[in-house]
Amino acid sequence: MELKPLKSFIAVATLKSFSAAARELHTVQPAISRHIAALEKELGTLLFIRNTRDVHITAAGRQLFTDATRILQQAEEAVLRTQKAANGELGSLKVGYLPSACLTFIPDLVQRFHSQYPDVEISLFEMTASEQLLAFETNHIDIGISRPLPQELQTTFTSQLLYTDQLTLVLPSQHALAQRQSIRLDDLRQEHIILFQREEAVGLFDSIINLCQRHHFSPHISAQPKHMQTVLTMVAAGLGVAIAPLCVSKLFTQGCRFMPIEDDHTQVLTQMHYRSSRLAPTAQAFVNIASESVPWIQNSVQA
Amino acid sequence: MELKPLKSFIAVATLKSFSAAARELHTVQPAISRHIAALEKELGTLLFIRNTRDVHITAAGRQLFTDATRILQQAEEAVLRTQKAANGELGSLKVGYLPSACLTFIPDLVQRFHSQYPDVEISLFEMTASEQLLAFETNHIDIGISRPLPQELQTTFTSQLLYTDQLTLVLPSQHALAQRQSIRLDDLRQEHIILFQREEAVGLFDSIINLCQRHHFSPHISAQPKHMQTVLTMVAAGLGVAIAPLCVSKLFTQGCRFMPIEDDHTQVLTQMHYRSSRLAPTAQAFVNIASESVPWIQNSVQA
DNA sequence: TCACAGTCATACGGATTGAGTATCAATAAA
DNA sequence: TTTATTGATACTCAATCCGTATGACTGTGA
Missing domain, CATH: 1.10.10.10 (Winged helix-like DNA-binding domain superfamily/Winged helix DNA-binding domain)
Known part of the structure; x- marks a missing residue:
C-alpha cells in the first residue's frame, strides 16, 4: 500500500x-x-x-x-x-556539569535554552570531570562543562570558554590566619593543603603545584577529594586549608573563610566541551545559546 | 513521501x-x-x-x-x-426494537453477538415501529425489530421471522370476567377495547379488527397508545380490556389479568427488518447470528 | 605494506509502472 | 429523446524505478 x-x-x-x-x-x-x-x-x-x-x-x-x-x-x-x-528544535540533549563551577548560571542558561527550544527534552547531570569523560564515551552526555581538558583530548573534543575565575584561599574560621584581610603564598608553607583530585582538573592542579614550587615549597597535600563540597567540608573540619576557584564560595561554606591571595593571578577557566565530530543538532543549538550567553554568565558568576 | x-x-x-x-x-x-x-x-x-x-x-x-x-x-x-x-468484525451496529416484543431475548442475543464480534460497537434503541421506520430513513439504525411491515415496504425491506406469539386477552383484575379460565371472542361484544396504534403493527391491528368482524361486532376502541406498556396501564386503570400479544405479560402487569382466547389462533410475528440494499457487514453479521438463534429465541419467549 | 574484500555512490539500459487520451456504457436532467 | 456527466476500460507514451556494471573508499589480513 x-x-x-x-x-x-x-x-x-x-x-x-x-x-x-x-x-x-x-x-x-x-x-x-x-x-x-x-x-x-x-x-x-x-x-x-x-x-x-x-x-x-x-x-x-x-x-x-x-x-x-x-x-x-x-x-x-x-x-x-x-x-x-x-535543526535541533526537537530531540533530546544531555548535559553533564561540575556543580561547583556551574550552580550559579546553569538554571538560567537552561531556561534560556528551553524557552528558545521548547521541544527539546534536556537532561542535566551533576558530574565530576572524569565522570563526564566516561559519559562521553558511552554517549550519556552530549555536552560537558568542566575545567580545561588534558592536552591529549583537545583534538577529539572542542572546548569553549564560559567564564574565568580566580583562585582563593579557603581557611577554617578558627585558623590563626583567619583574621587577615589577604594572604601571600609564602604564608602557606607550613599549612596542610587540601586539593581536589588531579583528574578533575589536571591543568589547574598542576598550576597550583607550580605556583607553590615557584615560592619554593611543596605543599603538604593531605587529601584529594573529587567533589569541591568535600574540600570545603574538610577545611571547615580544620583538616587543612584549600586553594580553590572562587566559585566554590557559592557552595555550603559554613566554617570556612575565603581570603584573596595577593601574589596570584591564575585564571581558572570553565569550559563547555563536546566531541569535535558528529555534534547533535540539539547540542549545537545549546552551544550557540551558551556562546551568546558568555558575557552574561561571566557577570552572573562575579555577582 | x-x-x-x-x-x-x-x-x-x-x-x-x-x-x-x-x-x-x-x-x-x-x-x-x-x-x-x-x-x-x-x-x-x-x-x-x-x-x-x-x-x-x-x-x-x-x-x-x-x-x-x-x-x-x-x-x-x-x-x-x-x-x-x-467482514463485519469491526465497526458499529445500531439496532432499534420494540421493547414489549424483545425484552426477553434482546440481552442474550446481543451478548451472543458481542462475544462473537467483540470489536463491533453495538447501540440499542427502544423504538416503536414507526420510530424505527423514521430511523431507517435517517440511517440511525441498521436493523429494526418489530411486527411485519405494511405490504408497500416489503420490497425495500427484507424481513426475517424471530418468533411467533399468540394473542391474549388482558382484563383489569376487578373485571367481571376476570375470574374465568378462558374466554371466547363473542364475550367481548360489549367491552371497550384498548388497542395499540395501528401504525405500530398494521397487519396485527387489522387482523384483530377482522377477527371481531368475523364474530359480527365492531370493537369499541377507546384509545390507541403507541406503547404496549401504556395499553397495560390503561387496562389496569379499568379503562377497558385489551387484545395483545402474549409477550406483553413480561412487562409491568400489576392490575392486569391475562386470559387465553379460546376461538383465536392468530399468529403474532416478531420480525427483524433491514434495508434490502446495502446492508452493512456488521448488520449482516447480526442477521446471521439472529437467524441461528431463532429456535432459542422462540424457546426463551415461551418460558 | 599491499592486496583484498566489502562498503556505498553513480551511470546506464531496460522493464515496469503510471499518467493521460479517447471512448464506452449508464444514468439523471432537460 | 437528447444531452451532459459519471465511472470503467483500452491504449499509448513517458516517467520512474529496478538491476547490472562499475568506481571510490576503507578496514583487514597476509
Whole structure:
C-alpha cells in the first residue's frame, strides 16, 4: 500500500466523486479509478459502491477513511518533525556539569535554552570531570562543562570558554590566619593543603603545584577529594586549608573563610566541551545559546 | 513521501547497512541508496552519516525512525482493520426494537453477538415501529425489530421471522370476567377495547379488527397508545380490556389479568427488518447470528 | 605494506509502472 | 429523446524505478 492511492481515496471519500477528486488532485479521473481499484484489489473489498451517477462509501471504506486520514497526517507531521530534529528544535540533549563551577548560571542558561527550544527534552547531570569523560564515551552526555581538558583530548573534543575565575584561599574560621584581610603564598608553607583530585582538573592542579614550587615549597597535600563540597567540608573540619576557584564560595561554606591571595593571578577557566565530530543538532543549538550567553554568565558568576 | 522508501529507511536504520537492508528487502543495494537519497532530498537533511565502512544515523534520522515505524505499523493495521470492517468484525451496529416484543431475548442475543464480534460497537434503541421506520430513513439504525411491515415496504425491506406469539386477552383484575379460565371472542361484544396504534403493527391491528368482524361486532376502541406498556396501564386503570400479544405479560402487569382466547389462533410475528440494499457487514453479521438463534429465541419467549 | 574484500555512490539500459487520451456504457436532467 | 456527466476500460507514451556494471573508499589480513 502506498500513500498516493490513499490520498486519492480520501479525496474520493470526501468529495463523493471520482471526477471531482481527480480535479482536486490535479490529475485525471482514470488515474483515480485505478488507484481505488488497486486499493480494493489489495484489500479484497469494495471501498465504494458506485453506479455511474452516485458514489457511496462502504463500511470498509469508512474504516479505511479514518485510518488513512491519520496515516497521511502523521506522514506530514513526520516530515516536519524530522526537519525540526535536523535543526535541533526537537530531540533530546544531555548535559553533564561540575556543580561547583556551574550552580550559579546553569538554571538560567537552561531556561534560556528551553524557552528558545521548547521541544527539546534536556537532561542535566551533576558530574565530576572524569565522570563526564566516561559519559562521553558511552554517549550519556552530549555536552560537558568542566575545567580545561588534558592536552591529549583537545583534538577529539572542542572546548569553549564560559567564564574565568580566580583562585582563593579557603581557611577554617578558627585558623590563626583567619583574621587577615589577604594572604601571600609564602604564608602557606607550613599549612596542610587540601586539593581536589588531579583528574578533575589536571591543568589547574598542576598550576597550583607550580605556583607553590615557584615560592619554593611543596605543599603538604593531605587529601584529594573529587567533589569541591568535600574540600570545603574538610577545611571547615580544620583538616587543612584549600586553594580553590572562587566559585566554590557559592557552595555550603559554613566554617570556612575565603581570603584573596595577593601574589596570584591564575585564571581558572570553565569550559563547555563536546566531541569535535558528529555534534547533535540539539547540542549545537545549546552551544550557540551558551556562546551568546558568555558575557552574561561571566557577570552572573562575579555577582 | 511514499511508504516503500520508508521501509528501506527503517531497514537501513535497523541493520546499520545499506547492503544488508537490500538483502532483507529482496532487492539490490543501489535501490536502497536511491531511496535514502530521495528521502534526504525531500527532507533537506542527512539521515545517515556514511563513509564506505560505517553507517551512523543522525538525530534527524532517529526522529524519522520513530515516526516511520509508527506510520508503517499503522498502515499494516489499517489493512487488517479495513478487512475486518468488510467482514463485519469491526465497526458499529445500531439496532432499534420494540421493547414489549424483545425484552426477553434482546440481552442474550446481543451478548451472543458481542462475544462473537467483540470489536463491533453495538447501540440499542427502544423504538416503536414507526420510530424505527423514521430511523431507517435517517440511517440511525441498521436493523429494526418489530411486527411485519405494511405490504408497500416489503420490497425495500427484507424481513426475517424471530418468533411467533399468540394473542391474549388482558382484563383489569376487578373485571367481571376476570375470574374465568378462558374466554371466547363473542364475550367481548360489549367491552371497550384498548388497542395499540395501528401504525405500530398494521397487519396485527387489522387482523384483530377482522377477527371481531368475523364474530359480527365492531370493537369499541377507546384509545390507541403507541406503547404496549401504556395499553397495560390503561387496562389496569379499568379503562377497558385489551387484545395483545402474549409477550406483553413480561412487562409491568400489576392490575392486569391475562386470559387465553379460546376461538383465536392468530399468529403474532416478531420480525427483524433491514434495508434490502446495502446492508452493512456488521448488520449482516447480526442477521446471521439472529437467524441461528431463532429456535432459542422462540424457546426463551415461551418460558 | 599491499592486496583484498566489502562498503556505498553513480551511470546506464531496460522493464515496469503510471499518467493521460479517447471512448464506452449508464444514468439523471432537460 | 437528447444531452451532459459519471465511472470503467483500452491504449499509448513517458516517467520512474529496478538491476547490472562499475568506481571510490576503507578496514583487514597476509
